[in-house]
Amino acid sequence: MNAVQASGTTSQEGRFQLLVDAVTDYAIYMLDPTGIIASWNSGAQRFKGYVESEILGEHFSRFYTDEDRATELPRRALETAVREGKFEAEGWRVRKDGTHFWAHVVIDPIRDARGNLLGFAKITRDLSERKKAQDALKESEERFRLLVQGVTDYAIYMLDPTGHVTNWNAGAQRIKGYQPDEILGQHFSRFYTQEDLATELPRRALETAAREGKFEAEGWRIRKDGTRFWASVVIDPINNDQGELIGFAKITRDITERRNAQLALEQAQAALFQSQKMEAVGQLTGGIAHDFNNLLTVIVNNLDLLTRGARDARETRLIESAQRAAERGAKLTQQLLAFSRRQPLQPSLHNPKKLIEGFEAVLRRACGEMIKLQFSMPTRIRSVNVDAPQFEAALLNLVVNARDAMPEGGKLMITVNNAVLKEHEAVSSGLRPGPYVSISVRDTGHGMTPEVVSHIFEPFFTTKEVGKGTGLGLSQVYGFVNQSGGHVDVNSTPGEGTKFTMLLPAQEDGEDAPEEQNAGVARPAKETAGTVLIVEDEPAVLEVASDIFDSLGYDVLTASDANEAIEVLGRDVHIDVMFSDVVMPNGMNGVELSRKARELRPTMKILLASGYPMSALPSEGLGEGMSFISKPYRWAELSDKLRSLRTGS
The missing domain is CATH 3.40.50.2300 (Response regulator)
Structure with missing residues (x-):
C-alpha cells in the first residue's frame, strides 16, 4: 500500500470512529476473542456509567447480573455468536452505580479475510422505559383479566369479526353453562332461540354494533341445558389503531328474576287498578240498586194493597201485570247488588260437582241443539262454601254468554278441578294462597279483543245487539265470586274462543251441608196489634x-x-x-x-x-x-x- 492509500485508509477509519463516538443512544464497543473490552463509545459511557479509561481491558461480564454470571451467560453468548454468526437477546444489565437497566443486546463476531476470529462487535441499547411500559401494560392486562374472570354476574367474552368466541369468563360459564373448552371457537349464535335465528338476529346484531358503535337489547337466550333465560345484551366493536375491526366485546346479564318481578308488579298494578275501578262502579251500582229498591218497595206494596181491594177481574189482571214488572225490576236490582257484592248470600258447604250434575239439564237446555256441551270433572272435588242458587245462576250466566258467542254452533266445555294457589300466583288475583276449586267454562266462539275483555264485567256493558241482553249477566258472576271470597278470570283470543275461570276457596274435608227440609215453604203470617x-x-x-x-x-x-x-x-x-x-x-x-x-x-x-x-x-x-x-x-x-x-x- 503506498503512502496515499495508507493516508486514505487512516482518514476513513478516523471518520468511522467519529461516527461511532457520536452515537449516544447505543453502546457500541469491541471485545477481543476472550471478551475483554477493546473500545468504548460515548453511548456506552452514557447509560453504563464508565469512562473509557475505567473500562478498557475489563471483561464485559461485569455488566451482567450475578444470576446471569452464575449461569455463565457471558461465555455462552460469545459461543453462540461464534457458532451461529450472531447472539441477540434482552435482559437485565448492571451500571457502574449498581443500578439495573433492561438491555437489548446484539453480539456479532469479527473475522479477518481468512476467517480467523479477531473479536466481537457488541451493540447494547437501554430499553428500560419501554420495558417499564410493557410491564405496566402487562400488569394492567393481568389485572383486567383477573377482574373479568372474577365477575360471575355478567358473561364477559370476546368474539372475532365473524362472531366466533375467542375467550370466556367465569360469569359466562355460570350463566350459560359451557366450560371454556366447550365454547371457544364456536359461533355465538348458538345462544339464540330458534325464533331469533330465523330472523338472523345474531348477524344483524354484529352489523349494528359495527355500524353504530354499539348493539344493546333484551331477549331470550339459551343455556347449554336448553333452558331459557331473559338476557340484557351489549355488543361493542373492537378496532385497532388503524380503525380496522378486529372483533367484538360482548356482555350478557341474566335478568330473568328482575323481569319476572317487573311483570308481577305490572300485573299487580293492573289488578289493583281493575279492582279499584270495579269497586267504584260497584259502589255506584249498589247505590242505584238501593234507591231503586226504595221505589220498588212503594210500588209492590201499593200493588199488594190495591189487590186486596180489587173490584173485578180486569183490575186484578192489570195489578198482576204491574206486579210482574215490579218483580222483574227487583231481579234487576238483585243483579246490580250481586255485582256490587251487596246481595244477601246464604252460603253453606256444597260439592260443586254435585251442584253442576243436579243443574246439568238446565245447562243443556240453555245451550240449545247446536252447542255440544261436555263436562270434565274428577271423582273427588273439594267442597266450597257458596250460596247454591247464586252459584247456579253464575254458571248459567257463563254458559249463556258462551252460547251467544257461538251463533253457528260449537263446543262448550265445563271443567272442574281442585287447585292450590301458591304465594306468587295469589298476587295478581288478590287471593290468599291455599286450596281452591277451579270451575272453567271454555267455548270455541268468536272470542274477544283485549279492549272488550277489560270491560267485560262492568254492569250494562255488552257486545250484543240492542235488546239482546242487559249486560248484567257477567256482572252477577263477578259479584258472586268476589263476595264468595274467590276470583274470576277470563282468557280470550279473537277467532279462537273464550275461557272463564271461577276460583272459589275450598274446604279440605268439608261435606255437603244437609238441605233444610222445609226450605221455601211459606209460613202463615200472624198479624199482631x-x-x-x-x-x-x-x-x-x-x-x-x-x-x-x-x-x-x-x-x-x-x-x-x-x-x-x-x-x-x-x-x-x-x-x-x-x-x-x-x-x-x-x-x-x-x-x-x-x-x-x-x-x-x-x-x-x-x-x-x-x-x-x-x-x-x-x-x-x-x-x-x-x-x-x-x-x-x-x-x-x-x-x-x-x-x-x-x-x-
Whole structure:
C-alpha cells in the first residue's frame, strides 16, 4: 500500500470512529476473542456509567447480573455468536452505580479475510422505559383479566369479526353453562332461540354494533341445558389503531328474576287498578240498586194493597201485570247488588260437582241443539262454601254468554278441578294462597279483543245487539265470586274462543251441608196489634210502610230521621216495635239509632230495613230482639218478620 492509500485508509477509519463516538443512544464497543473490552463509545459511557479509561481491558461480564454470571451467560453468548454468526437477546444489565437497566443486546463476531476470529462487535441499547411500559401494560392486562374472570354476574367474552368466541369468563360459564373448552371457537349464535335465528338476529346484531358503535337489547337466550333465560345484551366493536375491526366485546346479564318481578308488579298494578275501578262502579251500582229498591218497595206494596181491594177481574189482571214488572225490576236490582257484592248470600258447604250434575239439564237446555256441551270433572272435588242458587245462576250466566258467542254452533266445555294457589300466583288475583276449586267454562266462539275483555264485567256493558241482553249477566258472576271470597278470570283470543275461570276457596274435608227440609215453604203470617214507630227519610216509602202496618192492625208513629225518632222515644207512650231504615241523613244511621233506642227502651223490638243486604251493614251486628229485612219487602214478608220478632222464633 503506498503512502496515499495508507493516508486514505487512516482518514476513513478516523471518520468511522467519529461516527461511532457520536452515537449516544447505543453502546457500541469491541471485545477481543476472550471478551475483554477493546473500545468504548460515548453511548456506552452514557447509560453504563464508565469512562473509557475505567473500562478498557475489563471483561464485559461485569455488566451482567450475578444470576446471569452464575449461569455463565457471558461465555455462552460469545459461543453462540461464534457458532451461529450472531447472539441477540434482552435482559437485565448492571451500571457502574449498581443500578439495573433492561438491555437489548446484539453480539456479532469479527473475522479477518481468512476467517480467523479477531473479536466481537457488541451493540447494547437501554430499553428500560419501554420495558417499564410493557410491564405496566402487562400488569394492567393481568389485572383486567383477573377482574373479568372474577365477575360471575355478567358473561364477559370476546368474539372475532365473524362472531366466533375467542375467550370466556367465569360469569359466562355460570350463566350459560359451557366450560371454556366447550365454547371457544364456536359461533355465538348458538345462544339464540330458534325464533331469533330465523330472523338472523345474531348477524344483524354484529352489523349494528359495527355500524353504530354499539348493539344493546333484551331477549331470550339459551343455556347449554336448553333452558331459557331473559338476557340484557351489549355488543361493542373492537378496532385497532388503524380503525380496522378486529372483533367484538360482548356482555350478557341474566335478568330473568328482575323481569319476572317487573311483570308481577305490572300485573299487580293492573289488578289493583281493575279492582279499584270495579269497586267504584260497584259502589255506584249498589247505590242505584238501593234507591231503586226504595221505589220498588212503594210500588209492590201499593200493588199488594190495591189487590186486596180489587173490584173485578180486569183490575186484578192489570195489578198482576204491574206486579210482574215490579218483580222483574227487583231481579234487576238483585243483579246490580250481586255485582256490587251487596246481595244477601246464604252460603253453606256444597260439592260443586254435585251442584253442576243436579243443574246439568238446565245447562243443556240453555245451550240449545247446536252447542255440544261436555263436562270434565274428577271423582273427588273439594267442597266450597257458596250460596247454591247464586252459584247456579253464575254458571248459567257463563254458559249463556258462551252460547251467544257461538251463533253457528260449537263446543262448550265445563271443567272442574281442585287447585292450590301458591304465594306468587295469589298476587295478581288478590287471593290468599291455599286450596281452591277451579270451575272453567271454555267455548270455541268468536272470542274477544283485549279492549272488550277489560270491560267485560262492568254492569250494562255488552257486545250484543240492542235488546239482546242487559249486560248484567257477567256482572252477577263477578259479584258472586268476589263476595264468595274467590276470583274470576277470563282468557280470550279473537277467532279462537273464550275461557272463564271461577276460583272459589275450598274446604279440605268439608261435606255437603244437609238441605233444610222445609226450605221455601211459606209460613202463615200472624198479624199482631201494637204500636210501631216507623223511621224513614223517603216520604213515599214512609207512606207505604205506614199503610202496611196499618193494614196489619198497628197504631203508627212516624219519624223522618234518627233525631226525630229519639224525640218520640223520649215521650211517655208505649211502643212495641221500631221499624227503621238503615241509611238515613243528619249524622245517625239506623244501626246507631237502634243502639240508642235499646238504651231508652230495653224491651222494645227493633226491625231494620235497607236496600243493602245485611252483610253490607256495620260490623257491630244485631242484638237480641232485633231483626233485618231487605228492600223491596213485601206485605207478607214484613208480617212474617214481625211475627218472628214477637214470638222469638
